[in-house]
Amino acid sequence: MSAASQSAGLWQLAWRRLIADRVAVVSMLVVGLFLLLMIASGLNLIAANWSEEVAVGYAPPSFVGAAKKAAANSPRQADNSPDAYPGTVKDPLATEIAELRRQLDGGVTTSSEADLELGDIKVVDPLAKEMAEILGTTTVAAHHELADTLPFGADKWGRDVIQKTIKGSETSIFVGLTAALLATVIGTVLGAFAGYYGGRIDDFFNWFYNVFTAIPYMLLILAIAAVLNQRGVTAVVLILGLTGWTGIYRLVRAEYMKHKSREYVQAADAIGASNRRRMFVHIFPNISHVSLVQLSVNAVGFIKSEVILSFLGFGVPVDKVSWGSMLNEAQNELILGYWWQLAAATLAMALLVTAFSMFTDALRDALDPKIK
């Protein structure tokens, strides 16, 4: 490494070590791809129409083929009423209008005074405007025949599983990252105060920590969910963030206890740096790798926790989709043999979580401040 060039700080050195690690680069690319997907879907660039019925219900993946087509189509054919399927919009007056037109075209003879006026008469559909509106807002697919197969199949309502998975990543990753950020901030700040000041303050925070960890995790989640009394992404983030800070708290507290008696902190004291300055300007940059690694460890954990919460019914509301809610739906589908929704959500999650974990490991290696 060239020492002569512009000095590389410890962060820069860590970054160099990180990009020299092949596993780290690959996992970073995978995580980056997921983040891009999440942002793109958040901006409605892709998967904006995830809630459209684009195929028949439970349309199997293309590679499975249409062997199951008949079986998949059967529930639809049994019930032919148009209202059951919001995708097929039909004008309720259509038959009457058609009858009228037929009569007009057919040159029906009437009285002479009536003839005069009839020349200008046109059959007007009174619902035409509304119909045009309805047809305009609903998807193109509504005009077409519903597909029998999709690249990775469809769910009960004929929605594309791939689009659903992409849309689901938006919720899952967003929840995972923000909840992890919240937990890391709480844990780091409390840990910093407890570890730096020690004594009574430490006792107080430890007492608080112990109360938190003494309550069984699920019970705590249920309690917070009950207090928040709402469902939605914010609630999930709060639940996970407020329960997940304990591990970071302990680690950061231990780091602060170790660092506060280091000579460089004593030296800062000697030149007159205030407590707050020593805590956040001097010590924090030296322990921030702990917080950073914990942030990414927690992000992985919370993505999984969101799935569990949604599975238990405390997750995102029905008008949203997340991997958790997909798995929740999949538990009924699986009995019927429709495995693709489960597979898609599981695959996406496994890929992200594995890549994220490997990235975390590489990050920890790269940030290890063992270099002098």
Place this chain on the structure above:
Amino acid sequence: MSGDDNILSVQNLRVSFRLDKQTIVEALKGVSFDIPRNSTVALVGESGSGKSVSSLAILGLLPKENALVAPESKILYQGRDLLRTPQSELRRLRGRDFAMIFQEPMSSLNPVFTVGKQIGEVLRLHKGMNARQAKARTIELLDEVGIPEPQRRYDAYPFQLSGGQQQRVMIAMAIACEPKLLIADEPTTALDVTIQKQIIDLVGALQKRRGLSVLWITHDLAVVGEIADRVIVMRHGVVRESGDAKEVFAHPKDDYTCALIQCRPPLDRRPRRLPVIDDYLNGACLPAAEEMHRGTSASDETVLEVRGLCKYFVSHEGLFGKRIMRAVNNVSFAMPRGKTVGLVGESGSGKSTVGLTIMRLHQADGGEVLFRGKNLLELSPHAQMEYKRHIQIIFQNPYASLNPRFVVGDILTEPMRLHGIGVNEAEREKMAAALLDRVGLPVMSLRKYPHEFSGGQRQRIAIARALTLKPEVLICDESVSALDVSVQAQVLNLLQDLQDEFHMSYLFISHDLAVIKYFSDRVVVMNGGEIVETADPDEIYRNPKQPYTQRLLASIPRGLTTP
């Protein structure tokens, strides 16, 4: 010397380490030396000289992943080349024929086993003894290395023994299998002088009694003079000089050896400026520069006065019990302006605690620190801020005392910013650059991080940081102890120049009697938290009054003092 006289012969040893894909560092550049039978050979060098790598190569302990040994290298032992001996064979040799003592006895002993068990295990493994034989032999060994009451100590855990006793246990373990070669890697560096003396005597006696060969690795030439028959001086992976110890010390041929001998503060003289390595590498061995007088007089103005300072550490035992450790007990001394007070003592004497308590980095439990008529210990944190400018501290470990995430520029401007020195950032930066230049570092260092500097350079940065506030009192807490001797001389010269220039008073805290003697105008000897003796440096070395001081002085290694 014929091959039969040597127990081990290292020939043209070249070792490189691969740091990453591009960088390969050559640690040993063709090193050759012999270890004769029944003698002590000292391998001397500063950090980075390759002395430890040599010993690891002999034992076959070089890290396999990144160590590269050149094909022409040879380490001959009993007619075979150790570099080409299979690991399984080497492992047997390591237990039976070679033994090693390390620097830190505390971390070399397993804390969860009794010392008796640990020595016994070696005997059972390599000598095939049964439990009873091993125990009997272990007690004999403990007795031989001078552990009192070996029967009882057999069941002691490492933490129940003092540092010196732990090192004795390590030695007992090393000689348990009657090795032919004992490699001692800085075995006394972590120990106090009085203990160091005992360990040196012990190894010397064992060597003679058992006819061992000892390879003693050290950075301290004074120790070498006491123990070694032959000396090998290494620098940057090259043997600079080797030969009979007395001959090398009396008539060093190499400039570097010459410099190493001269740059240790001498006990009998006091040159104004210590010679540094560059002086020698540029020219021949120079005669010592002008002498300097040290000492205090009654007319000296007192800058800082410490009166009856106390600091206790309370540890809670059981539910209600507590034990009070009097780290500093009723310590009083005065610091004259522009002079140096040397505070000397062994580890645990409370000397560092005195420095930290004066700075209020520890809260005092009693006494006064008077500066300009004010008791600093009573000031509120706010009022104290003003006085922090006037008293500054330099710590021991330059690797730990600089924040690794700050560039040098930030490290130097921060104190000025906190104390409102300088009008704006640009002016502060200019002052920082000037100070950096004053302590002998290039101005471009402002943009660099501490990890890019060597230990000596970092200590210069720490000194510059203290100087930003233009203090009147500078506390140097073991500030040169962690540095190589040649760097130590440079930093001491720098401190002396700065004292002459800024007229600062130093409180110089050290365990190193030679440095204290050289550098102080007044010496305060501490033991067990209390002051034992206070006197003029020359007086105390010539005529120590207290038995503790006498014992301390008697243990200084005098291998180098020319009669």
